[in-house]
Structures are given as C-alpha cells and as structure tokens.
Amino acid sequence: MSPDLTLPYDGHAPDFASRPVWCGRGSTVIGAVRVGAQAWIGDAAVIRADGEAVTLGDRFWLGHRSTVHIATATRGTVCGDRVSVGRNSVVHACTVGSDVVIEDDVVILDHAEIGDGAVIEAGATVFPRARLAGGFVYAGSPARPRGALTLAEAAERGERLRERAGEGEAPEPGDPVQVEDGVYVARNARLRGRVGLGSGASVLFCCALDAEVGPIVVGADTNIQDNTVIRTRGAGVVIGRDASIAHNVRIADCRIGARTLIGIGATIAPGTLIADDVMLAAGAATDPGQILESGYLWGGRPARILAPLDAERRLMMTRIVEAYSRHGREYRQAEAELG
The missing domain is CATH 2.160.10.10 (Hexapeptide repeat proteins)
Structure with missing residues (x-):
C-alpha cells in the first residue's frame, strides 16, 4: 500500500x-x-x-x-x-x-x-x-x-x-475548485462553499476550508499550511494578504490581519480580531471575541502579549511568505507532471 x-x-x-x-x-x-x-x-x-x-x-x-x-x-x-x-x-x-x-x-x-x-x-x-x-x-x-x-x-x-x-476518519471530498493562475490548491485539500483566494495564495495538503455557512476570504500571497481546518458557522473568516497560517491550525469565524503569522497548532476562537502585523505563537489559543493588537508576539492559552514584534521576527515572517510562494509554484508544476 x-x-x-x-x-x-x-x-x-x-x-x-x-x-x-x-x-x-x-x-x-x-x-x-x-x-x-x-x-x-x-x-x-x-x-x-x-x-x-x-x-x-x-x-x-x-x-x-x-x-x-x-x-x-x-x-x-x-x-x-x-x-x-x-x-x-x-x-x-x-x-x-x-x-x-x-x-x-x-x-x-x-x-x-x-x-x-x-x-x-x-x-x-x-x-x-x-x-x-x-x-x-x-x-x-x-x-x-x-x-x-x-x-x-x-x-x-x-x-x-x-x-x-486506528479507527479512520477519511476526509470528505470538497467542491470543484477553479482558481486563477498563480493560486495553488493541493489536489487533496478540501474546499467547500464560498471560498475566495487572492492572487498568489496557497492552500496546502489536506487542509479543509468549510465555508458552507459564512464565506472564507484569503488575501493575496497568503499561505495556509498542511492540515489546517477553517470552518465557518456565522459571519465567516477573512484573512489579510501576506499572512502565514501554519500547520494544523483550527480557525472559526474571525478576522486575521495582513502580514500575520499564526503558529503551528494554534486555535482561533469565534469572534477573534487579530490586527495586522501580529505573530501568534505555536500552540496558542484565543478566547471568543478576543482582540490581538498589532506589533506584538502573542502566546499562551488564552493568548497574551509576550514581546514586541522586533525586526528579526518580522524578517522571519516575510521569508516564510516568500518560501511558500515558491512552494506553490513548485507544487503546481510537480502535480502537473504527475498528471
């Protein structure tokens, strides 16, 4: 097998x-x-x-x-x-x-x-x-x-x-996906409902974006990494441009600003408002309705300010966006060659 x-x-x-x-x-x-x-x-x-x-x-x-x-x-x-x-x-x-x-x-x-x-x-x-x-x-x-x-x-x-x-939980198939050139959606990602992907965005392997209730809008050049699940139950989810949503993140109805990094395994509760230029640490969680102010590293459960978002962290966030833009191009080509 x-x-x-x-x-x-x-x-x-x-x-x-x-x-x-x-x-x-x-x-x-x-x-x-x-x-x-x-x-x-x-x-x-x-x-x-x-x-x-x-x-x-x-x-x-x-x-x-x-x-x-x-x-x-x-x-x-x-x-x-x-x-x-x-x-x-x-x-x-x-x-x-x-x-x-x-x-x-x-x-x-x-x-x-x-x-x-x-x-x-x-x-x-x-x-x-x-x-x-x-x-x-x-x-x-x-x-x-x-x-x-x-x-x-x-x-x-x-x-x-x-x-x-050991008991399986096989993913359900998604809706047919039509995206513009430059957008990458992995062939085993599942998108359902009203999902909008900006130019240069990427949705990686085994992600599940369920927008059958409210819409999901993903900004230009934003990457959503493996096994992240975004599910709307009300107003929907909006993610700004040049953002990185890391592996195995769980996101409910919320707003996530531009140039943000949501760390591995984080959980975003309904009603959360995350401003532009925020880093949320791996494993962190927000409370329903919580507001994360711009310019800080946040972490913990519930999330709290840990440190200012310094130049080194901002550079790392920019490099992740650039790397995933490159990955999107490479994976499109690899899947096309696979047939």
Missing part, C-alpha cells in the same frame, strides 16, 4: 524501506523522506521534506491529520524506531528518539530533542530547543516532566494510543 499522494521535491523522491502496512485516504509524502519498515500513515497525514530531509525509523506510526515537516534550509526531522504519533499532532524540525509516544494534539517545535522512551501527553507543546530526557512523561505548554516511566510502560502507552487512533 502506498500513500495517496507522493511528490518529488528538488529532485528527491520519497524512499520506503518496505511497503507501508497502511496508508490512509489523503495521506501525503513529499520530497527527501526516508521511511523505515512497517510504517503506518493515517488519513490526511502529511510528511513533507521540501528543503531538508526527514528520516523516520522502523514501525513509525503517524495518526490521522498529523504532520511531519522541516524548517526550510535550517533543519530536518529525525525519528528513531517505534515512534507513535497520535491524531492532529505536529513534529517539526526536531529529533525524536526511539520508543517515543507522542499523543494527540501535540506540537514539537524546531531544534527540540526528545530522548528514548519518553511520552508526550495530549495537548502538550515542546518548545524550540527543548531537551527532554528519555524515560519520563511530559505534559503542558511548555512540556515539563510529570514522572518517570519504564520502557515497558512507554510501550504500553504507545499500544493504547495506536488502538485508539
């Missing part, structure tokens, strides 16, 4: 040590990915190596709607053997040891290192450059140790996770 969608990137195609045990509907593997034997890849799970390599050991399990990605031109992702990842989690530009259990709704961020036999509990965020020793259970945001456990206990947690996560 093979993933629903495999694409080369920059001359590198995915490499599987053996045929995966299972690949769900919408499963996607791209670029310089090396996957060990007996892999299990869930529905709408995405492994994307577009600029750095991803190396996954034997018996790697990736749950439904989870994402493995790299930091472009900075760092790849490496996972050891017998790593189990639950649903809706993100493993990003980091190093994960063997026999590690990553439960549902977890975010692991750039340059983090996780030792053998660790368990990351549901909803945790592992901050950038964190060093998590093996043999412990971690929880919270930032993830902190809650207690020690044996390798056998970690293996049992992994077995329970796989039993819970």
